Amino acid sequence: MTVRPVIGGIGSPGALQDALAGAQYLADDGLATAAYLSLALGKPLLLEGAPGVGKTEAAKALGAVLSRRVVRLQCYEGIDAAAALYEWNFPRQMLAIRQARDAHVNLYGDDFLLARPLLEVLRAPDDTLLLIDEIDRSDHEFEAFLLEFLSDFQISIPELGTIRAARPPVVALTSNRTRDLHEALRRRCVYHWIDYPDPALEAAIVMARASGVAEATAAAVVASVGLLRAEPLAKPPGVAETIEWAEAATLLNAQGAPWPNAFRRAIGVALKDQDDLVYIGPRLDALLPGEAA
Amino acid sequence: MTLPRATQPLVGFAGLLRRHGFAISPDQTIDFIAGVGLLGPRGIHDVRSAALALFSIPPERREAFDALFRAHFMGAALTPPATGDDGDEVAAHEGAGETTVEFDEGEDEAGEMATAAERLSRRDLALADDEAIGRFARLAKARLPRRRSYRRRASRKGDQPDIRRAIRAAARRDGELTTLPRRRRKTRQRRILLLIDVSASMRAESDAALRFAHQLVQSAERAEVFTLGTRLTRITSSLAPAGRAEALARAAALIADLDGGTRIGEALQAFLAVPRYAGFARGAAVVVISDGLERGDPAAMIDAVRRLSRASWTLDWLSPLAGAADFAPKTEALAAILPDLDRLAPGGGVNAIVDHMLELGAYR
Numbered sequence: 001m002t003v004r005p006v007i008g009g010i011g012s013p014g015a016l017q018d019a020l021a022g023a024q025y026l027a028d029d030g031l032a033t034a035a036y037l038s039l040a041l042g043k044p045l046l047l048e049g050a051p052g053v054g055k056t057e058a059a060k061a062l063g064a065v066l067s068r069r070v071v072r073l074q075c076y077e078g079i080d081a082a083a084a085l086y087e088w089n090f091p092r093q094m095l096a097i098r099q100a101r102d103a104h105v106n107l108y109g110d111d112f113l114l115a116r117p118l119l120e121v122l123r124a125p126d127d128t129l130l131l132i133d134e135i136d137r138s139d140h141e142f143e144a145f146l147l148e149f150l151s152d153f154q155i156s157i158p159e160l161g162t163i164r165a166a167r168p169p170v171v172a173l174t175s176n177r178t179r180d181l182h183e184a185l186r187r188r189c190v191y192h193w194i195d196y197p198d199p200a201l202e203a204a205i206v207m208a209r210a211s212g213v214a215e216a217t218a219a220a221v222v223a224s225v226g227l228l229r230a231e232p233l234a235k236p237p238g239v240a241e242t243i244e245w246a247e248a249a250t251l252l253n254a255q256g257a258p259w260p261n262a263f264r265r266a267i268g269v270a271l272k273d274q275d276d277l278v279y280i281g282p283r284l285d286a287l288l289p290g291e292a293a
Numbered sequence: 294m295t296l297p298r299a300t301q302p303l304v305g306f307a308g309l310l311r312r313h314g315f316a317i318s319p320d321q322t323i324d325f326i327a328g329v330g331l332l333g334p335r336g337i338h339d340v341r342s343a344a345l346a347l348f349s350i351p352p353e354r355r356e357a358f359d360a361l362f363r364a365h366f367m368g369a370a371l372t373p374p375a376t377g378d379d380g381d382e383v384a385a386h387e388g389a390g391e392t393t394v395e396f397d398e399g400e401d402e403a404g405e406m407a408t409a410a411e412r413l414s415r416r417d418l419a420l421a422d423d424e425a426i427g428r429f430a431r432l433a434k435a436r437l438p439r440r441r442s443y444r445r446r447a448s449r450k451g452d453q454p455d456i457r458r459a460i461r462a463a464a465r466r467d468g469e470l471t472t473l474p475r476r477r478r479k480t481r482q483r484r485i486l487l488l489i490d491v492s493a494s495m496r497a498e499s500d501a502a503l504r505f506a507h508q509l510v511q512s513a514e515r516a517e518v519f520t521l522g523t524r525l526t527r528i529t530s531s532l533a534p535a536g537r538a539e540a541l542a543r544a545a546a547l548i549a550d551l552d553g554g555t556r557i558g559e560a561l562q563a564f565l566a567v568p569r570y571a572g573f574a575r576g577a578a579v580v581v582i583s584d585g586l587e588r589g590d591p592a593a594m595i596d597a598v599r600r601l602s603r604a605s606w607t608l609d610w611l612s613p614l615a616g617a618a619d620f621a622p623k624t625e626a627l628a629a630i631l632p633d634l635d636r637l638a639p640g641g642g643v644n645a646i647v648d649h650m651l652e653l654g655a656y657r
Contacts, residue, residue, distance in 0.1 A: 003327050013332065013342075033339070034346035037328045046349070078441050078478075090456040097460075097468040107464065140576050141443035179603050180575075183568070187318050191349035 007039045008066045016065070025054070025061030026197075026205050034192035035062060044150050044171035046186060049194035051176050052238015054205075056133055058194070059172035063129040068170060072131045073117035075138035084142070085155055086119045088112055108159035119155055125169035136175040140182065147185050197239065199226060205239060210247045220289035221246040224263070225270065227287050233276045245270040249289075263288045300326050303340075306365045310348065313361055316568075321348055337366055422501065422643040426508045429647045433512035438578050438606070438654035442479035451475030483578050483606060484515040485653075488564070490583030491520045491548055492555035498613045499551070501643045502582045507532045507540050509650070517573045521560035521583065522550035527570070557587050558594025558626070565600055578653050579605040582640050584612050585627035594626045602633040611640025611649060 010016045016039075017032035027035070031047075035058070038045035045062075047055040063070035073084060089112045096105050096112070115123060121130040135143065149155070150171065154164040173189065175181055197205060199222050206218040221242055229236045237245070248266035257265060264284065271277050280287065307322040328343035341362055344350070350358045447455055455476035463470045487506055491499045499520075506518045510532040520526045531543035545551065565571045579601060587594050602608045610630075614620055616639035622628045631637065639645045 003331065005331055030342060030345065033332065033342040037324075037331065037343060037346050040331050041324050041327060041347075043324065048351075080443055080445070080478075088457065088460070090460060093460050094463065094468070097463055101467075107460065139440065139443070145443070177603070179605075180600070182575075183316055186349040186351075187316070187321060189349060190324075190346045191351075192346055193352040193355075195352075 002042060003040055004042070005040055010036070010039070010065070012036065019065040020058075020061050023061040023064040024208055025057060026201060026208060027058065027061075028197065028201060031058060031192055031194060034190050038172075038190035039066075039170065041190065042168045044173055044189045046173045046175070046181075046189035046191045047194055048175045048177050048191070050196070050236065050238065052240045053194045053196060054239050055174035055194055056131065059129065059131045059133075059174065062170075062172060063131075066129065066170065068127055068129040069124075070131050071117045071120050071128050072133055074133045075135050075142070077137055077139055079138050079142050081145075083116060084118050084145075085116050086157060087114045087116065088159075089114050110160075113157075113160070118149060119163065121169045121171075122153060122155060122163055122165045125153075125165040125167050128169060130169055130171045132171065132173045134176060135173050135185075136178050136181060143182055143185055147182070147188065150185075150188055196229060199223065202239060202242060206243050206246050209243045210250075213246045213250050217250060217289075218246055221249070221263075224287060224289040228270065228280070231280065231287075233271070233273070233279070235271070235273045235276060237270045241270045241272075260285070260288050302366070303329060306344065306362070307348075309361055309365050310358070313357065314566075315348065315350070315354070315358070317348055340366065422504065425644040425647045426504065429505070429508055429650065430512050432651055433509075436651045436654050437485065437513055438483045439480040440483045440576065440606070442481055444479050445476045446479050448475055448477045451477035453477065482514040483576065484517065484573060485509060485513050485650075486573050486577045486579045486605070487516065487518045488561070488579070488581045488583070489518065489520045490555065490557060490581070491522045491551050491553075492557075492586075493552045494555060494584055494586045495582075495613070496552050498582070498584075498641055502640075502646065503541060503544060504537065505643050505646045505650075507537050507544075510540075511535060517577075519564060519570070520548050520550075521557050521564075522548070523553045523556055523560075524550050525560045525563045526550070554588055555586055556589035557583055557585070558589050558591065558597055561597035561601065562593055565597060565604075571604065574601055574604040576604075576606050579608045580611060580650070580653075581609070582611045582646065584614050585610065585622070585624055585630075587624060587626040591624075591626035591629065595629045598630040599633050602635075607635040607653070608633065609636045609638060609649065609653075610634050611638055611646060613639070613641035615639040616641045616645065 005011060010019055013029070013032040013036040016036045017027055017029070020027045020032065020035075035045055037043075045059075047058060049055055060070055088108070093107045093112050096107060099105075113119075117130065121128045132146070135146070138146075152164075153168050154162050156162045196202070199219075202222045202225075203215075203218045206213060206222065207215060210218070225237050225242045225245070245263070245266055248269045249262040252262040252265055253259060267277070267284070271280065303326050304322060307317050307325065311317050325343055325347045328347050329340055332339040332343055334340050334343075344362065345355070345358070348358075445451075445453070445455075447458065453476055455474040458474040458476075459470055462472075462474070487502075487509060489499060489502045489506060491503075495502075503520075506528070509516050510518060510529060516529070517527070518529050518532060520528055526548050528544040528547055531547050532540045534540045534543065565574075598608070610627075612620075612627075615637055622631060622637065638649050640649065
């Protein structure tokens with residue numbers, strides 16, 4: 001294990017927190033610490049949390065801070081090797097066979113290899129950040145394969161041999177926790193559970209992310225979203241919904257809708273489930289942000 | 294190699310966590326020590342952050358973790374966790390390998406076992422039940438749910454051209470392709486996990502469920518069967534003999550809590566606490582046959598069902614009571630777990646169970 005206390009000029013969780021803030025991502029202490037440790041220890045960062053708390057955004061911001069290109073592998077049920085690792089460029093191989101006629105041609109050279117996210121990262125471990133998104137959606141065979149990949153950082157291609165990363169690449173995994181991840185995978189990662197941010201931080205996030213939202217509006221929306229999250233909803237609003245709600249209501253207000261009404265008309269960006277809307281319906285007025293701005 | 298003195302409390306903390314049921318690997322301990330060093334540490338807060346991140350503590354165990362952390366580093370008194378050894382714990386039971394029926398535990402118990410075995414194996418089976426079980430045996434292979442495998446295989450009727458083989462064939466024939474090889478996804482049968490409530494309130498129904506369980510173990514490639522009552526019993530291996538009477542007699546000998554009380558929640562908790570068992574639920578079609586009349590703590594049952602639902606592919610609850618037209622889940626526990634269930638369906642009698650199981654593969 002190689003420990004690198006300073007990575008890309010970042011030598012402490014505090015420095016990383018500041019750098020992330022510079023990339024428009026406001027991280028709390030826990031996230032900054034976990035991310036810093038994952039970088040310093042060269043281990044993958046596993047982010048879990050409810051949908052919409054900014055897991056993917058965190059990984060992207062980390063890429064921006066480290067000036068690395070984010071290579072994203074979106075997981076889904078039934079994801080297979082061809083989508084995750086590599087594929088041969090068959091049309092090109094076919095053409096090469098036809099063109100070569102009697103000459104010798106090597107069909108399994110680098111020219112014919114189409115790199116998919118995992119191979120792409122192995123080939124450029126210093127310039128990329130691998131984001132394995134929504135790992136909980138893949139099936140457990142893929143999870144077991146990832147386990148192997150994340151410990152050795154190598155891929156064997158029968159026709160070409162083994163490709164190994166010179167240095168362990170930076171890897172972030174996200175999970176919505178629709179199912180539990182395998183214990184062995186969690187153990188291999190630095191773990192952080194992203195919670196809904198506290199009201200002050202969330203208001204700051206709204207101000208940083210949304211354009212032209214007044215401070216009072218942001219605070220009111222955050223307070224209201226906090227109340228909504230306490231309700232037993234099928235799909236509680238995430239941070240993204242908070243930002244959009246503030247933005248949408250501000251837009252409607254600018255076009256002449258008075259305040260509480262602007263929030264009510266924009267409720268569709270905060271609550272995106274008919275059952276939730278019906279459930280909240282009768283008490284909506286009490287939960288809406290009050291007079292703002 | 295001796296450890297530096299300063300790291301001893303850190304190593305000790307890893308050991309403490311391990312003793313309290315957190316799975317901590319030596320690798321994680323090494324990383325934890327390195328992580329604490331990296332962070333300064335400027336204070337006890339840094340040690341906690343490093344432990345949370347590097348021991349991968351999930352949010353629902355954070356409370357237990359914090360208690361241990363305070364006890365270890367800040368000298369707070371350690372209150373035993375609620376699931377301590379109070380003798381009242383639901384334990385997991387499993388026959389060792391080839392289960393042999395032992396009758397050496399006193400006259401009384403042996404008599405009880407014998408009657409239970411008798412009741413299960415010799416009761417006249419209704420003709421309709423046999424017909425339903427036969428139907429399941431015929432259709433199981435085709436109708437049980439299957440999952441797609443990660444790999445593909447060559448197949449004449451595949452949905453995708455097997456270009457890799459095509460290129461190889463073409464290379465042998467100067468670029469001419471005579472037939473297009475195809476390939477398709479391999480499929481495997483999903484594991485079926487059957488959890489049967491054998492408490493007194495299910496007395497009339499558990500026989501049917503166990504007879505079905507025997508056929509399930511016979512017909513399915515991958516199946517696991519457990520009984521829930523005042524304790525948890527794995528009966529999969531005892532159901533392995535092809536003869537139903539023999540298999541059920543073996544199972545009955547193993548189930549010490551037949552027609553006893555109901556503590557489904559705690560039995561499910563016990564199931565999830567054994568890592569090997571909990572692994573059976575992963576990606577499986579889980580079917581619970583129970584009336585959901587919980588005598589124990591409903592919170593335990595709600596929590597267990599939620600965790601079971603997350604680990605499984607589908608989670609179905611078959612209740613004998615659900616057959617009635619005016620059925621609505623009345624008990625607090627059953628109403629609370631509804632959102633976590635994929636289906637709540639009638640489960641009274643072999644016929645209803647077979648009907649449901651044969652439909653498993655067709656939905657979702």
